[in-house]
Amino acid sequence: MAHIALDEKEISPIAKSPDVSTTASSEGGTKPKATCLQQHFSEESRNFQGSALKKTTRLLSNFIPLGTGRPHTELYPWTSSDANWPTSLNKPSGPEDRARVPSIYTLANALTYGTALGAPSLVQFLTEHMKSIHAPPYQDWAVCLTCGSTSALDIIFRTFTDRGDVILAEKYSYPGFIESSALAGVDIQPVDLDGQGLSPHKLGQILDQWNTLERPKPKVLYTIPSGQNPTGVTQSQERRRAIYEIAERHGLIIIEDDPYYFIQLGPNTASGGSNLESVSRQLVPSYISIDKSGRVIRLDSTSKILAPGLRAGWVTASQQVIDKYAAYHDLTTVSVSGLSQFVLHDLFNLQWGQEGFSTWLQALSLKYTQRRDITVAACHSFLPSDICSFAIPDHGMFLWVSIDLRMHPMYAAEGQMVQEWCSQVEDRILTLGLANGVQVTKGSLFFTERSSGEAELFFRLTFAAAKEQDLTEGVRIFANAVKTEFDCRGSV
Template sequence: MASLTVTDIRRLRLDSTPISKTVAPSVSADDFKSINSRRKPRSKKFDHHFSFECRAFNGSALKKSASVASSKKIISLGTGRPTADYYPWKMLAFESLTPALKESADQVSTDSPELQTVTKQDCDYNLALALNYGGAMGSPHLLRFFSEHTEMVHNPPYQDWDICLTAGATSAMEIAYRIFCNRGDNILMEDYTYPGTIEGASQLDLHICGVPIDAEGASADFLRKVLETWHLSRGAKPTIFYTIPYGHNPTGVTQSVTRRREIYQIAEEHDLIIIEDDPYYFLNMGSRAADISSNDTRIPTYLSIDTSGRVVRLDSTSKILAPGLRAGWVTASAQVIQKFIAYQEVSTVAVSGPSQLMLWKLLDETWGHEGFFTWLNNLSLEYRVRRDIMVGACELYLPKDICSWVDPVCGMFLWIELDWEKHPRFKHKDQLAQRASPAELVDIEQNILSASLANGVQVTKGSLFKCDKNALSKMHFRMTFAAAAKGDLEEGVKLFADAVKKEFALNL
């Protein structure tokens, strides 16, 4: 079935019932789906994947008892929610950028949003609601927007998908571990990945099996082989695969659609849960030679090819709006989302109300879906310029007989591999034959890192991203073109290149 369009969304809203304006109402994505979504087949049951802890846990009984629906006026004498009369804020004001991201120096936009205010008594989503305890699934106003967005962008192939807001992907991942993993379990993820995910797994005594990465992303061949040959002497066979498929952190690689379909088929055969962590999905820069004008070239997501409901997709506002919002959303089958809600009720409780209010005011009331897509497209173009500056500087300054890289087509990272065999420490053949130990590689890494900092530039050493640091056999550095001032990017690469040349005893 075809995905929703913005026109379809407008029509749906005209025919929909008004959103509840009570505090923390019970709500789900089902309240906002199109008829096309409701006609799809249902997902499979995956409760056999739930951890021992999760199976018997259904969240906070107190919070569930506080959300009541009635046609009568309800006088609240039972909840611990204070009256809005005593909140010491009367109003919040917002002035947002236009979706065009910025204005040219010689042109001032005539349609810039005026200063917008939200008071305690506003008739729609107001400050009184935002400052009260919210529902763990998120405010219905913002949940509606992200539900519509999900159906437009991903169009999940089964009907009972659902969404809840999260306090960012790191928090969502910790909950996912609690839902699907028992202590001592084995899990699969890319051989190099986001350190927070590795450290979070370590805290729960989970054992990581790293999947090698090539130019098309995580190796499907390795994934199939490790699952087909798994011996129980290693512990229970892995049942989840965590992946960053688009603009991978740290390598910048993007999984091809063929690779995604191969991995999804393996997941079907071996009953794997796929956790799709995709914060860089909308940072689509294309190749340096390509001409991109929109994000229509994005590769289909795991969620969009998931016919069973085995994909848990994590989205975040951190890389596309602002990380300090601490807001994101997770999409999965309804049975899984109910568990996310249960855990949030006894941990983060809800995403910060002011963050949700800011997001709704910007995304829904000010920009709308079209404006949001315009913002994302323009953001990609901005990152493309930054990427090209950094890659051009690498070509100009880095010693090419030592350093190599692949230009990223999306995301915000450049992954530099250094040929450690060219290091003076290993110039004798007898030493090279013994290979470099992980400790030796980390030592050289640290020397380069320290020299870079002394020169005035910060980079990140690759060993921090390695799942099994005892198996470290290559040397990498990760650089981002997202953080520094645009005018400093070339100078930063040059200063890093000077540190590399010094460590490898090259003439500066």
């Protein structure tokens, strides 16, 4: 029934993988090595070395394998005649990049157990990508594939936090992060942010004034530096440097969660060239690009720039962190889905190359810019400007609309019970929007602490998910819901 056809030599990804990330990324000479983070590791992870069994299977190549419960490929229901499967996909870039990188990740590789780091060809591609775009300024950095940044965040929580710890983050943040913190028993210490993102002034103040007798001082800062979720703001270069210096001074690890880095909006993307260098020059420096001491853990995701269904991304950090990360893979997901890796290998190594990837990212930025511009125009047209305000994002996919509750006819009367009343107003706007066909996201989902009675509420609008032609209508319906709630008759 099964067709025995896969070439035996195709199924030794493991034999090819040892030290790929190390050899690909470690750089000798003048760069410093990463600071030792041993004291930052959690109780759970401190002595965790990964799977002993998996280590033994790394001896596989050239032996008759009577040791490992890895079924021979003749036992799979797919055959090598399907090995060219995804190369038949209709890809954006032409075939000129093909055969530039040898195809060393086959269907047989995809179907068998993968390695914790990821397919060597993918790790190598992503390491080269990290070198060209970010060039971390220390020696011993490395890359590991992740099963998406949500999974990576979970593993990083387990690696670096114990129950009762405190973690620093933007005051408004990604709910997946907020909920992961709660699950890990970790409290969030919110840091204010303004139109340029997280405030280094406030961050420094919090840390300088920390009472270590009351609670252990935070050792981790979680930040979304570009197109922040939900506010859409992007930290300037100066701000990043100031925050990094504070991290150095206080021994903080920085989790740089940066899925929107390449979704760069505005005139920059339209004017740029199409080669890698020009993209690189236009991009704001990431934290890892200024990370002299190996304290940044950078999360990249394919979810916003390729497709979320892949459940794939990559983490870049010092070798000691990547070793822990891979150890967690051994005992959790083992590896990224082989089929996701197969398709990524095909796209990156066989179809696109580094330049094709860069071209894709620029084209994608243009699409998002169009979508942003349509949405912003609709907001200007329909949102009541005395009630609603927003900043125009230059990265990402989010518009953070602030609503001034003081303009509400019931505000004075309800002043005594702001918190509950705010929630009611928020719910009514949401429900009215849904009743008329638009779904937006309540700002309160992004609060790291309960609102402290500010006369303001928020909605997050995204221009990523809807059909481009529906964006204007969506904003119009939302605006009408706001107006109705604020009793601006005649507009609905």
